[in-house]
Amino acid sequence: xxxxxxxxxEAPPKKSExxxxxxxxxxxxxxxxxxxxxxxxxxxxxxxxxxxxxLYYHFPSREALVEAVMDLGLQRTHAAVLDRLSMLPADAGxxxxxxxxxxxxxxxxxxxxxxxxxxxxxxxxxxxxxxxRQIADQRAYGALxxxxxxxxxxxxxxxxxxxxxxxxxxIVGALNWAADWYKPGKLTPKRIxxxxxxxxxxGLVAEDxxxxxxxxxxTTKRAKK
Amino acid sequence: xxxxxxxxxEAPPKKSExxxxxxxxxxxxxxxxxxxxxxxxxxxxxxxxxxxxxLYYHFPSREALVEAVMDLGLQRTHAAVLDRLSMLPADAGxxxxxxxxxxxxxxxxxxxxxxxxxxxxxxxxxxxxxxxRQIADQRAYGALxxxxxxxxxxxxxxxxxxxxxxxxxxIVGALNWAADWYKPGKLTPKRIxxxxxxxxxxGLVAEDxxxxxxxxxxTTKRAKK
DNA sequence: GTCTATAAAGAGATAGAC
DNA sequence: GTCTATCTCTTTATAGAC
Numbered sequence: 001x002x003x004x005x006x007x008x009x010e011a012p013p014k015k016s017e018x019x020x021x022x023x024x025x026x027x028x029x030x031x032x033x034x035x036x037x038x039x040x041x042x043x044x045x046x047x048x049x050x051x052x053x054x055l056y057y058h059f060p061s062r063e064a065l066v067e068a069v070m071d072l073g074l075q076r077t078h079a080a081v082l083d084r085l086s087m088l089p090a091d092a093g094x095x096x097x098x099x100x101x102x103x104x105x106x107x108x109x110x111x112x113x114x115x116x117x118x119x120x121x122x123x124x125x126x127x128x129x130x131x132x133r134q135i136a137d138q139r140a141y142g143a144l145x146x147x148x149x150x151x152x153x154x155x156x157x158x159x160x161x162x163x164x165x166x167x168x169x170x171i172v173g174a175l176n177w178a179a180d181w182y183k184p185g186k187l188t189p190k191r192i193x194x195x196x197x198x199x200x201x202x203g204l205v206a207e208d209x210x211x212x213x214x215x216x217x218x219t220t221k222r223a224k225k
Numbered sequence: 226x227x228x229x230x231x232x233x234x235e236a237p238p239k240k241s242e243x244x245x246x247x248x249x250x251x252x253x254x255x256x257x258x259x260x261x262x263x264x265x266x267x268x269x270x271x272x273x274x275x276x277x278x279x280l281y282y283h284f285p286s287r288e289a290l291v292e293a294v295m296d297l298g299l300q301r302t303h304a305a306v307l308d309r310l311s312m313l314p315a316d317a318g319x320x321x322x323x324x325x326x327x328x329x330x331x332x333x334x335x336x337x338x339x340x341x342x343x344x345x346x347x348x349x350x351x352x353x354x355x356x357x358r359q360i361a362d363q364r365a366y367g368a369l370x371x372x373x374x375x376x377x378x379x380x381x382x383x384x385x386x387x388x389x390x391x392x393x394x395x396i397v398g399a400l401n402w403a404a405d406w407y408k409p410g411k412l413t414p415k416r417i418x419x420x421x422x423x424x425x426x427x428g429l430v431a432e433d434x435x436x437x438x439x440x441x442x443x444t445t446k447r448a449k450k
Numbered sequence: 451g452t453c454t455a456t457a458a459a460g461a462g463a464t465a466g467a468c
Numbered sequence: 469g470t471c472t473a474t475c476t477c478t479t480t481a482t483a484g485a486c
Contacts, residue, residue: 015312015469017469019469032349033349034262034350035260035261035263035348035349035350036260037259037261037262037263038260038261038262038263038350040460040461041461041463042460042461042464050470050471051470051471051472052461053462053463053464053465053470053471053472054331054461054469056462056463056464057469060471061462061463062461062462062463066477082241085447089380095430098429121346121349124257124258124259124260124346124363125259125263138335139475144434150373154430156431157430157431158429158430158431159423159429159430159431159432160422160431161420162420162424162429162465163412163416163417163425163470164421166412166416166420166421166424167424168428169399169402169403169406170399170402170403170424171399171419172394172402172422173399173402173403173405174394174395174398174399174400174402175398176393176398176402177395177397177398177399177401177402178394178395178398178443180398180436181394187388187390187391190365191388191391192388192391194482195386195387195388195391195392195395196391196395197377197389198384198386198387199387199395199425200424200425200427200428200429201424201428201429201430202430203424203425203427203428204323204377204383204384204387204392204425204426205382205383205384205426205427206381206383206384206385207380207384238451241451244451250472264478264483265478265479266478266479266480268480275451275452275453276453276482277479277481278452278453278454278455278480278481278482279451279452279453281481281482282451282452283451286480286481287481336485392462431486448483
């Protein structure tokens with residue numbers, strides 16, 4: 001247990017592993033900002049004071065590099081959510097589990113900003129082979145959310161009239177979007193998570209308005225046409 | 226008024242205007258799917274059975290073409306929302322106005338799918354000059370949403386404890402995201418809009434759970450750490 | 451208006467020096 | 469491990485034929 005590491009494959013004392021990491025970091029940042037085809041190997045190399053040709057010592061191709069970035073983005077988020085959920089007491093309620101998933105996903109998006117949003121934004125830009133593998137992984141992560149929502153509905157915790165696919169995609173969309181507009185400083189990620197939870201679970205409508213609003217959900221404007 | 230057109234600049238009987246339109250349609254589709262740098266002029270030309278060089282008769286450069294696509298995406302959505310809001314009776318409530326904005330934005334995203342989501346997804350991929358102009362236009366549209374939410378809050382229609390910037394970005398994010406996952410067939414855009422409205426305004430929590438949930442909003446899981 | 455041909459520049463990938 | 473060529477292919481943009 002002497003040189004055992006806390007995480008699975010976090011920090012093997014290998015020499016050039018650090019270089020590999022900084023390449024990945026730079027690649028995530030550049031791919032995220034400029035897209036797949038918009039990022040040259042020289043852009044990535046420049047970021048860390050290397051020459052483009054040198055990258056090939058660490059990665060066999062540009063495609064392998066972008067796929068590694070996307071994998072990390074998705075897997076870290078997925079693992080973080082699983083982890084936080086597993087730490088909940090066994091009797092945690094459905095809504096609590098949903099809140100934890102929302103907060104953890106958002107924190108992962110905002111803290112691993114480059115990796116996670118690279119994995120999201122590049123999906124339609126990369127070659128088909130990468131995209132297919134990536135979508136398969138996304139589906140596995142989506143299944144986690146689907147189960148959270150289905151369990152909550154079975155348990156009577158969430159209303160019966162909202163399609164769960166729509167709810168799932170709207171929630172994940174709102175969270176992923178934050179990678180685009182979030183700027184550190186004003187609002188903390190925790191505060192943002194709290195507000196999105198409040199909105200998604202309890203709605204924006206003020207408490208005193210809520211009673212009336214619940215009776216006429218979303219049809220008032222059909223009048224005109 | 227004989228040959229007056231219904232919309233502003235919709236269908237002038239010019240000869241090659243049709244070609245220009247099909248170039249824009251093809252460009253929107255390709256740029257949206259493959260990103261800015263991932264879309265060659267030859268990809269666009271191929272889509273409509275032209276040769277790449279011929280595009281220069283209609284657009285002075287690839288940049289001008291992508292900017293035209295992005296402009297259309299944003300302006301059509303913005304105009305549609307303004308238009309629908311202006312058709313509401315003067316005494317329409319704050320929540321009704323919000324619902325209309327949500328539904329109209331979503332319908333615009335799903336119906337102008339290529340243009341609107343191109344304008345969204347390309348923003349960080351295009352050259353800086355285009356991006357700056359685009360962001361300025363986005364800000365103008367965002368101001369419309371900010372006003373909607375601020376008015377609703379001043380009128381007491383929405384709760385006071387949720388940051389309005391977060392609410393705005395979460396709503397727009399959830400709506401824009403639909404461009405990525407929506408596939409015609411299963412759910413209609415109207416139904417999706419209804420569900421997102423219901424979730425955003427009244428929340429996912431079931432009515433009978435709502436009372437209890439309102440008392441413990443989003444803090445249950447702070448226990449562990 | 452659209453085509454063909456081509457100029458000019460750029461970028462991924464490889465080989466071999468250090 | 470990283471650098472400096474260099475090969476090769478692709479792409480934007482232009483010129484001029486039709």
